[in-house]
Amino acid sequence: MPTALTAHQQTISRIFSDDYVFQIPNYQRPYAWTIEQARDLFDDLIGFMNASPGEVENMPPYFLGSIVLIKKEDLPDADVVDGQQRLTTLTILLSALRTQAPEKDASDITHLIYERGSQIRGTQDRFRLSLRERDRSFFHSYVQREDGFKKLLELSDNLSDSQENIQNNARMFDERLRSLPEDERPRLAQFIVTRCYLVAVATPDLDSAYRIFSVLNSRGLDLSATDILKAEIIGGIAEAQREGYTTKWENTEEDLGRNSFGDLFSHIRMAYRKAKPQGTLLREFREHVTKNSAPDRFIDEILIPMADVYEELTDSAYASPERAESVNESLKWLNRLEFKDWVPPALAFAVRKRNSPEKMESFFKDLERLSYWMLVTRAGINERIDRYSRLTRAIEQEENLQATDSLLQLTKNEQWDIYAVLDGPIYDRLSARARSAVLLRLDALMSGGGAQYDYDTITVEHVLPQNPDAKSEWTSWFPDAAERVSLVHRLGNLALLTRKKNSSASNYEFGRKKSAYFTQGGISPFVLTTQVLKHDIWDPDVIQQRQSELMKKLEAHWRLEERKDPQEAFLE
Incomplete structure (x- = not known):
């Protein structure tokens, strides 16, 4: 009777041997590793190998993580639940190494990629890894067959996203290997095959495999909940x-x-x-x-x-x-x-x-x-x-x-x-993102709709500065400090900018602020800001009148006419 779970640390030579025949189930997502991820793997391997001078057999082991399989203990057939990206990328790398290896080494690498059939024994070629049905024959022909890799590099026909990823990573590996000293390539091949390890976690059924998958996912591997749900849901069809x-x-x-x-x-x-x-x-x-x-x-x-x-x-x-x-x-x-x-x-x-x-x-x-x-x-x-x-x-x-x-x-x-x-000091009450959303909504209402706000930066700025200079015209327009404080953060004193705020520019006198700060080329894309530009002075009466107009707009749009003070309702 098979055990519920086995976990074995295996060298790559053992992973790509007669012990395993890997199959990517059709419910898995396509091969998705990009050049960046494949390059990271290659650089990590080279970096680790170069940090360990001497004979390859004396190098410390390099751990490539875990793979999760649905596999019965006494059979080599294994459905890959997690590990498709690494197994596929390693196969592409081995194929790239094979094209630049001496004949004897190339034959050894081929044995890792597929088991040759025998006419005498009546057996067919058996590939160590078979991708999803959509990409299976492509991978067999262009990556795993000896004569396919060079053809893969030259392909220009329309390819699927997964096939493009395979081709791009093959080209990258080919270029990186050619840049290595010639004697370093067989050393890298030996290091990958004999000193790199995967932990093969195997269970005999889908349910237990995905329980393991879930645990690994919770510990930070690059898996998603939708991948797990996909396998569970499609596996039940x-x-x-x-x-x-x-x-x-x-x-x-x-x-x-x-x-x-x-x-x-x-x-x-x-x-x-x-x-x-x-x-x-x-x-x-x-x-x-x-x-x-x-x-x-x-x-x-x-x-x-x-x-x-x-x-x-x-x-x-x-x-x-x-x-x-x-x-x-x-x-x-x-x-x-x-x-x-x-x-x-x-x-x-x-x-x-x-x-x-x-x-x-x-x-x-x-x-x-x-x-x-x-x-x-x-x-x-x-x-x-x-x-x-x-x-x-x-x-x-x-x-x-x-x-x-x-x-x-x-x-x-x-x-x-x-x-x-x-109607209160909204600038002070809301987060930057929230007040921008409210001001932009108001601006759209003022424009009558159709305004576009596709700017990289949109900020909310005060017209009356928060801290005006004591000798500026602002203090002459707002001699009552308490009144100035009560108005500065209200809607009637706010405008929109398509730039980051500048603390020194925000304190400019009104005329200079309009021309140098609130506009670009003399115009503003915002109705709220254009309103400001029409005024020659900016005093309490202007802010209060504008506050009233803007509040009427929001009141009408969000239907706030029936509002009732909860304290008054409590007293009734």
């Missing part, structure tokens, strides 16, 4: 359908990009969990998402629809014959927030109502309003997660989101709270 669902999964991941794809899983977890996470993404995804959904249905009915919606939300690219511009305007401002907790309820709503433009428009206007209330009132993460989670539940239960008591709407007291912050 009937073999005849597995390749098709692997393609669906990988196409979805490629469309979003690896980082965004990982973010999507976190948002799906929250949409189903509807509470602050208490465990790892893996554990909670299993408990709250995949546990109640067949693997194929998860991909068809949850992952792909939510990925399509997620891309529209994060790119502000909702497509519809009508209302799309309005929806995308709201999405644009949601995406400027410093938190992403709004995404799960947005996903939950859009995946259900994306074909109803009027409902999409109404929902996202209200979600922008709710989310900026959280931003401006500095709601903590627990408060945000609780509110958005309860909103997600209300969406699932088809509650009336337009009702005054809906979790999507602001109460009269909440309207008061956001209004009070906006």
